[in-house]
Amino acid sequence: MNPTPRDYHDIPGTYVFDGAHQRKGYWLNMFCKSLDLAANRERFRAAPADYLAGFPMTDAQRDAVLLRDWLGLLRLGGNIYYTFKLAIFDGLSMQHVGAAMSGTGMTVDDFRQMMVSGGRPAEGMRSRRENREACHG
Amino acid sequence: MNPTPRDYHDIPGTYVFDGAHQRKGYWLNMFCKSLDLAANRERFRAAPADYLAGFPMTDAQRDAVLLRDWLGLLRLGGNIYYTFKLAIFDGLSMQHVGAAMSGTGMTVDDFRQMMVSGGRPAEGMRSRRENREACHG
Amino acid sequence: MAELIGGVGTSHVPAIGAAVDHGKTQDPYWKPVFDGMQAARDWVARTRPDVCIVVYNDHASCFSLELTPTFALGVASHYEPHDEGYGPRPVPRVEGAPELSWHLAESLILDEFDITIASQMTVDHGLTVPLSVLFGQPESWPCRVIPLCVNVIQYPPPTGQRCLKLGQAIRRAVESFPGDLRVAVIGTGGLSHQLQGERAGLINAEFDQRWLDEFVTEPDKAAAHDHVELLREAGSEGLECVMWLVMRGALQPEVEVVHRFYHVPASNTAYGLLVLEDAARASRPLAAQPA
Amino acid sequence: MAELIGGVGTSHVPAIGAAVDHGKTQDPYWKPVFDGMQAARDWVARTRPDVCIVVYNDHASCFSLELTPTFALGVASHYEPHDEGYGPRPVPRVEGAPELSWHLAESLILDEFDITIASQMTVDHGLTVPLSVLFGQPESWPCRVIPLCVNVIQYPPPTGQRCLKLGQAIRRAVESFPGDLRVAVIGTGGLSHQLQGERAGLINAEFDQRWLDEFVTEPDKAAAHDHVELLREAGSEGLECVMWLVMRGALQPEVEVVHRFYHVPASNTAYGLLVLEDAARASRPLAAQPA
Ligand SMILES: [Fe+3]
Numbered sequence: 001m002n003p004t005p006r007d008y009h010d011i012p013g014t015y016v017f018d019g020a021h022q023r024k025g026y027w028l029n030m031f032c033k034s035l036d037l038a039a040n041r042e043r044f045r046a047a048p049a050d051y052l053a054g055f056p057m058t059d060a061q062r063d064a065v066l067l068r069d070w071l072g073l074l075r076l077g078g079n080i081y082y083t084f085k086l087a088i089f090d091g092l093s094m095q096h097v098g099a100a101m102s103g104t105g106m107t108v109d110d111f112r113q114m115m116v117s118g119g120r121p122a123e124g125m126r127s128r129r130e131n132r133e134a135c136h137g
Numbered sequence: 138m139n140p141t142p143r144d145y146h147d148i149p150g151t152y153v154f155d156g157a158h159q160r161k162g163y164w165l166n167m168f169c170k171s172l173d174l175a176a177n178r179e180r181f182r183a184a185p186a187d188y189l190a191g192f193p194m195t196d197a198q199r200d201a202v203l204l205r206d207w208l209g210l211l212r213l214g215g216n217i218y219y220t221f222k223l224a225i226f227d228g229l230s231m232q233h234v235g236a237a238m239s240g241t242g243m244t245v246d247d248f249r250q251m252m253v254s255g256g257r258p259a260e261g262m263r264s265r266r267e268n269r270e271a272c273h274g
Numbered sequence: 275m276a277e278l279i280g281g282v283g284t285s286h287v288p289a290i291g292a293a294v295d296h297g298k299t300q301d302p303y304w305k306p307v308f309d310g311m312q313a314a315r316d317w318v319a320r321t322r323p324d325v326c327i328v329v330y331n332d333h334a335s336c337f338s339l340e341l342t343p344t345f346a347l348g349v350a351s352h353y354e355p356h357d358e359g360y361g362p363r364p365v366p367r368v369e370g371a372p373e374l375s376w377h378l379a380e381s382l383i384l385d386e387f388d389i390t391i392a393s394q395m396t397v398d399h400g401l402t403v404p405l406s407v408l409f410g411q412p413e414s415w416p417c418r419v420i421p422l423c424v425n426v427i428q429y430p431p432p433t434g435q436r437c438l439k440l441g442q443a444i445r446r447a448v449e450s451f452p453g454d455l456r457v458a459v460i461g462t463g464g465l466s467h468q469l470q471g472e473r474a475g476l477i478n479a480e481f482d483q484r485w486l487d488e489f490v491t492e493p494d495k496a497a498a499h500d501h502v503e504l505l506r507e508a509g510s511e512g513l514e515c516v517m518w519l520v521m522r523g524a525l526q527p528e529v530e531v532v533h534r535f536y537h538v539p540a541s542n543t544a545y546g547l548l549v550l551e552d553a554a555r556a557s558r559p560l561a562a563q564p565a
Numbered sequence: 566m567a568e569l570i571g572g573v574g575t576s577h578v579p580a581i582g583a584a585v586d587h588g589k590t591q592d593p594y595w596k597p598v599f600d601g602m603q604a605a606r607d608w609v610a611r612t613r614p615d616v617c618i619v620v621y622n623d624h625a626s627c628f629s630l631e632l633t634p635t636f637a638l639g640v641a642s643h644y645e646p647h648d649e650g651y652g653p654r655p656v657p658r659v660e661g662a663p664e665l666s667w668h669l670a671e672s673l674i675l676d677e678f679d680i681t682i683a684s685q686m687t688v689d690h691g692l693t694v695p696l697s698v699l700f701g702q703p704e705s706w707p708c709r710v711i712p713l714c715v716n717v718i719q720y721p722p723p724t725g726q727r728c729l730k731l732g733q734a735i736r737r738a739v740e741s742f743p744g745d746l747r748v749a750v751i752g753t754g755g756l757s758h759q760l761q762g763e764r765a766g767l768i769n770a771e772f773d774q775r776w777l778d779e780f781v782t783e784p785d786k787a788a789a790h791d792h793v794e795l796l797r798e799a800g801s802e803g804l805e806c807v808m809w810l811v812m813r814g815a816l817q818p819e820v821e822v823v824h825r826f827y828h829v830p831a832s833n834t835a836y837g838l839l840v841l842e843d844a845a846r847a848s849r850p851l852a853a854q855p856a
């Protein structure tokens with residue numbers, strides 16, 4: 001499915017889990033969901049690639065899992081509530097993953113500090129179009 | 138739950154699968170549903186009472202299962218699409234069960250004949266109240 | 275833009291599926307029923323829908339008491355026939371239409387229908403028998419299918435009015451789909467029958483015929499019968515005729531009856547079959563329709 | 566007749582549950598948040614609801630991609646806390662209110678809400694954290710609970726308007742229940758936050774405060790923000806604030822604010838808390854309410 005453009009594609013750094021995204025990431029997310037079971041977590045820990053081979057995912061998705069490419073996982077159809085199960089598996093917090101997804105080399109401490117200081121401001125993060133216009137205007 | 142009287146309780150010979158009925162028959166129906174799996178069918182065939190003991194049903198429900206009391210099963214909270222799974226288990230048709238539920242000693246051939254002749258007429262089967270009034274009126 | 279080419283109403287009696295699967299369609303018992311289907315088969319062969327939205331109910335097959343969605347819309351790429359205790363029906367796998375499904379799901383939810391989105395589901399006789407009615411026994415089904423599963427087992431099912439409105443919303447959604455698809459809506463279930471209790475075997479042909487009349491010319495009236503009246507007149511399982519109203523809502527208020535057939539009995543059920551087109555479409559010269 | 570005694574809106578941040586479970590509520594980071602909850606705890610201790618209808622979302626815990634109900638209403642006698650990967654939260658089992666649940670399910674479906682009926686489900690932090698917010702760490706929860714699980718993970722969630730209307734229908738249903746119950750509605754989730762992508766950590770206090778103002782005095786306006794605007798302003802996970810609108814719809818148009826609290830951050834989230842009563846009820850002398 002070639003996703004038709006949607007208004008929300010204009011929002012920067014945001015991966016809306018719509019139908020197109022769900023179809024793309026279905027088995028990636030279902031792999032993550034499978035980690036709910038302790039037995040599956042053990043199998044995945046023992047032989048990550050073998051375990052992943054049991055899910056009809058793309059190679060890019062498998063690589064993103066193995067590399068813990070948190071942003072890549074979203075781009076490949078992941079949903080944060082599912083990919084976060086992989087973070088829990090690794091013993092990571094949501095702030096850890098949040099820092100990693102920021103894509104700016106932020107550390108988890110930077111991220112925590114940003115939150116305590118009022119969070120990431122919406123200014124400049126609302127619209128790709130507006131940002132472009134502001135740049136070139 | 139003491140079911141509050143409903144308009145449809147006035148319809149004779151009809152067990153509406155509402156919330157009260159569903160709660161009453163939950164595990165009875167879930168027992169029937171379990172027969173979807175061949176392995177469960179074998180276990181039930183080998184040791185019916187033992188198998189039933191695995192479901193938190195009432196004794197009356199268990200007896201109705203063992204006796205194939207098709208009408209009793211409905212009265213005890215059964216839903217026909219679930220209890221019919223028990224009939225399929227026995228190799229019986231819906232018309233077999235229909236005859237048995239009629240509660241008039243009808244045979245399956247009587248039932249088949251009734252259907253070919255246009256089915257059970259609605260006349261006299263619409264309303265307990267109307268029937269009472271017709272009797273006493 | 276996708277196009278709504280017409281609607282079919284048909285009972286989904288399992289015995290009809292069994293008659294097809296076991297080669298009994300020409301037995302004296304079944305011949306009148308299958309003869310009565312021919313005009314619907316001709317219509318669907320002539321109009322060739324790309325996608326059929328099949329409005330049906332699951333019979334304790336894929337769904338169970340744990341979770342009962344009022345409306346579950348399939349968005350999968352395919353659906354396997356469910357094993358209902360005799361092994362799965364020997365029919366082709368049902369191929370889905372996920373792009374249109376997701377478009378429907380998104381449109382309907384934003385249009386205030388509280389759809390359950392089903393990404394993986396099996397389909398039972400409620401869906402596959404209507405396909406057999408329309409297409410016989412092909413190697414593969416000649417169209418893609420979107421299952422719309424309606425709860426009619428757990429009281430209360432959605433009201434007739436709600437089903438009619440859902441059909442109207444489906445029409446809007448189909449017509450806003452940016453693809454060149456011919457879409458039919460198949461309403462299934464009914465007509466009068468009761469499988470359970472001392473009234474098992476109930477048939478009410480008079481009610482059915484009156485309801486079919488209303489259904490064609492005064493759909494609001496057909497939708498206005500409340501559940502108690504349907505239970506009383508059409509029988510506890512006949513209530514499932516509300517699913518036809520989704521089909522009716524997807525058509526325009528004025529329709530042309532392409533085919534109407536009614537027969538008692540098909541197993542324990544009054545068999546009804548109706549093929550409708552929008553009046554505006556039906557009056558077009560035949561040449562304007564694909565051969 | 567059952568009575569709607571008020572509504573609470575609260576974020577359901579998992580870290581709040583963890584702070585309670587691990588005895589960190591007096592840590593400098595958490596103290597302001599828990600201090601801000603006290604007035605809500607006082608309110609609920611004073612008004613003592615028999616049943617709380619908790620409007621929340623499941624976070625890929627009990628539900629998964631196979632099946633996504635827009636609105637799933639629990640009708641079970643109890644609900645176990647779900648294991649979200651750390652073991653289930655050490656909180657009491659949630660006791661249900663099946664009679665009222667079934668009454669709601671039946672009323673809502675006949676009122677044209679396409680509810681999914683859930684007879685067996687587990688509940689995750691979306692439901693248990695709000696209970697911890699209101700009740701702390703009791704041996705058993707002091708009220709029965711009806712879970713109303715809303716899809717806000719799969720796009721599209723129900724619209725704000727639909728949620729508001731559902732609340733209105735819940736009010737009608739509660740008030741037609743023939744039992745002497747005091748019922749509160751708890752809307753949970755939000756306020757602004759985004760867990761995912763390069764915008765992770767987004768907070769928009771200005772939007773939240775304006776939305777809370779509208780929520781109290783102009784609920785139709787609060788409900789009218791479309792999904793794109795909510796995604797943009799409140800963040801991809803902040804969109805879940807639509808669930809508060811179910812609570813708002815269950816109250817009268819005129820409400821009295823018993824308590825309002827807002828704090829940034831609770832973990833990655835702007836924490837919001839609101840306690841409302843119908844204006845008519847709030848103006849009653851205190852003596853008329855149970856001590
Ligand atoms: Fe059916």
Ligand SMILES: [Fe+3]
Nearest residue numbers: 622691754805
């Ligand atoms: Fe949430």
